[in-house]
Amino acid sequence: MSIQTNIEYIQELKGKAAVKSGRNPEDVLLIAVTKLHGPDEMNEAIDAGITDIGENKVQEIMDKYDRVKPVRWHLIGHLQTNKVKYIIDKVCMIHSVDSLKLAKEIDKRAAQHDLVMDILVQVNSAEEESKFGITTAETDQLIADIAEQCPNIRIKGLMCIAPFEDDPEDVREYFAEVKKIYDKYVNVKTERMDFQHLSMGMTHDFEVAIEEGSNMIRVGTAIFGYRDYRSEEK
Numbered sequence: 001m002s003i004q005t006n007i008e009y010i011q012e013l014k015g016k017a018a019v020k021s022g023r024n025p026e027d028v029l030l031i032a033v034t035k036l037h038g039p040d041e042m043n044e045a046i047d048a049g050i051t052d053i054g055e056n057k058v059q060e061i062m063d064k065y066d067r068v069k070p071v072r073w074h075l076i077g078h079l080q081t082n083k084v085k086y087i088i089d090k091v092c093m094i095h096s097v098d099s100l101k102l103a104k105e106i107d108k109r110a111a112q113h114d115l116v117m118d119i120l121v122q123v124n125s126a127e128e129e130s131k132f133g134i135t136t137a138e139t140d141q142l143i144a145d146i147a148e149q150c151p152n153i154r155i156k157g158l159m160c161i162a163p164f165e166d167d168p169e170d171v172r173e174y175f176a177e178v179k180k181i182y183d184k185y186v187n188v189k190t191e192r193m194d195f196q197h198l199s200m201g202m203t204h205d206f207e208v209a210i211e212e213g214s215n216m217i218r219v220g221t222a223i224f225g226y227r228d229y230r231s232e233e234k
């Protein structure tokens, strides 16, 4: 299967799930996750209509940034404070903000570049120890702190990575919990807060995520095939 065929197929499934949840297909954005895939494959995806790509490592963004056609870059993986400076002027959004310390560093670097960075707060609603993100109980406080203390950040919504379960139905409740928090903020429009994005759903569970209200899905494997993690060690 070609990358283009895969993208068309995902777009079709994405559209059906959107309609099933009472929205239009174009209301849900497909972010192509390109970690461990090179510029050639990325450019092929862009030629096939992809406008937004997601990377989970700062280093990969640095390596590939100049070799890929114009596209919006999203940082979707865990971000270490000391690496914010490398990507602050390269990405359009950081999906993985889960501490005030990280937010303050993003704020500081954004100010230095005279920009306002869009971020999502990462909620670990399943409270999996192996994953980053804050608990649902901590979310209101972190949002309030960032809004109060970080003038160069605009909070645009929430992000969630569900646990891997054989049956994606089993993670539906975790998406629903994050949607509930999202709904509390979606009509609160301030200079620092403008909730528009709910980033939930990957290859394995994006249809369930959309049905629960996601409007941004992050899909890698279903577009590019399985990733060869061995090549990471080179």
Ligand SMILES: *Cc1c(COP(=O)(O)O)cnc(C)c1O
Residues within 6 Å of the ligand: 033, 035, 056, 076, 077, 161, 202, 203, 204, 218, 219, 220, 221, 222
């Ligand atoms: C890798 C990754 C994805 C995409 O996962 P697939 O299962 O390959 O679709 C989505 N979100 C994050 C944060 C990731 O690291």
